[in-house]
Amino acid sequence: MGNQKLYKGSLQTIILKLLAQNDKMYGYEITQKVKELTKGELKITEGALYPALHKLEAEGLLDVEVAKVGNRLRKYYKLTENGTKETANRLSEMQEFLNTMQQLVNPKFSLE
Amino acid sequence: MELTKEQIQEIDNYINACGIKFYDVKAELVDHFASILEERLEIEPKLDIHKTIIEEHKKFSDQGFKKLLKTKTDTVHKRFYKLTFLHLKSFFKLPKLIITIAIFYLLKELMNLFENKEHFFNLLSGIGLLIIAQLFIRVTTNIGSKKDKFLVLNKSDMFLNLINSLFIIFNSSVTFRSDQSFTENNYNLIHLGIFVLLLLFYWSGEYIFYQNKQTIKKQYPNVLV
Known part of the structure; x- marks a missing residue:
């Protein structure tokens, strides 16, 4: 498993990206999807996931839908209109960050 | 393998024993644990x-559910205040500005009908007392109620308690003013302005509380709110 601290600041962006691809998802589904996509490299703890989801909901980026599943209720999260716009912004910010890190970690040879 | 009602109840009881009493927080945790099981x-x-x-x-997490409940409480709190202040702000922009001016103008005209302005402010204190009584009844009936408790609505109750305190301060301010100050029109207008602001603040709080209640009813149609 990689260094989880490196992923910590990207949790909200990861959630937004997943919701942009999956219409609506519930908490446990998000943790499992991340585990599956990263082949177990990144494990989101529930203690970090739910506070992040609640923050995004409070910021108006996520909408909530509650549905009955079997003998219990399930809370689904989906992107709001603002959430869709914010996802694009955050992904572009993350791309810029990755490019900068790439330049720092692996700078190209230059004669200057 | 789908969990039975009894197994779901066991998870519910455990989470409840861990201090998560609010239905909106608990439902999500129950589903999470049930999915794992x-x-x-x-x-x-x-x-x-x-x-x-x-x-x-x-x-x-290292702190169990403590961090989750704290973050959820903070975000709900923050959102409620933000929405309330946004609603209050809208009373100072068109078209709602007309309502604000109309309330202030009508109360000012009513004040002019009173020869002794202190009596007018006593009347406003009476309105304040009615609002306090209404809030008090709501909060006390909620305490013994068998209805499920929602964090979103609980925070709203706390906000209404704040308005309650502000009205108490307003009512006390009438008592503290000297007889001489009631003859000064500027002081009376400032005092009236504060009352209108409080009234609009109360309106905004009630409006957001109502909106939250409607959202909860929509999200949890089979739960008694």
Whole structure:
């Protein structure tokens, strides 16, 4: 498993990206999807996931839908209109960050 | 393997015993634990449910549910205040500005009908007392109620308690003013302005509370709110 601290600041962006691809998802589904996509490299703890989801909901980026599943209720999260716009912004910010890190970690040879 | 009602109830009781009393927070945690248990029961049908719940709780975070509840409470609190102040702000922009001016103008005209302005402000204090009484009844009936408690609505109650305190301060301010100050029109207008602001603040709080209640009713149609 990689260094989880490196992923910590990207949790909200990861959630937004997943919701942009999956219409609506519930908490446990998000943790499992991340585990599956990263082949177990990144494990989101529930203690970090739910506070992040609640923050995004409070910021108006996520909408909530509650549905009955079997003998219990399930809370689904989906992107709001603002959430869709914010996802694009955050992904572009993350791309810029990755490019900068790439330049720092692996700078190209230059004669200057 | 789908969990039985009894197994779901066992998770519910455990989370409740851990201090999560609010329905909106608890429902999500129950589903989370149930999803984990269902997955593990597929592999191990004779799984000890209670032991597994405790194990999964330990994995949740270093502080159990404490951090989750704190963050949720903070975000709900922040959102409620933000929406209320946004609604209050709208009373100072068109078209709602007309309502604000109309309330202020009508109360000012009413004040002019009173020869002794102190009596007028006593009347406003009476309105304040009615609002306080209404809030008090709502809060006390909620305490013994068997209705499910929602964090979103609980915070709104706290906000209404704040308005309650502000009205108490307003009512006290009438008592503290000297007889001489009631003859000064500027002081009376400032005092009236404060009352209108409080009234609009109360309106905004009630409006957001009502909106939250409607959202909860929509999200949880079979739950008594």
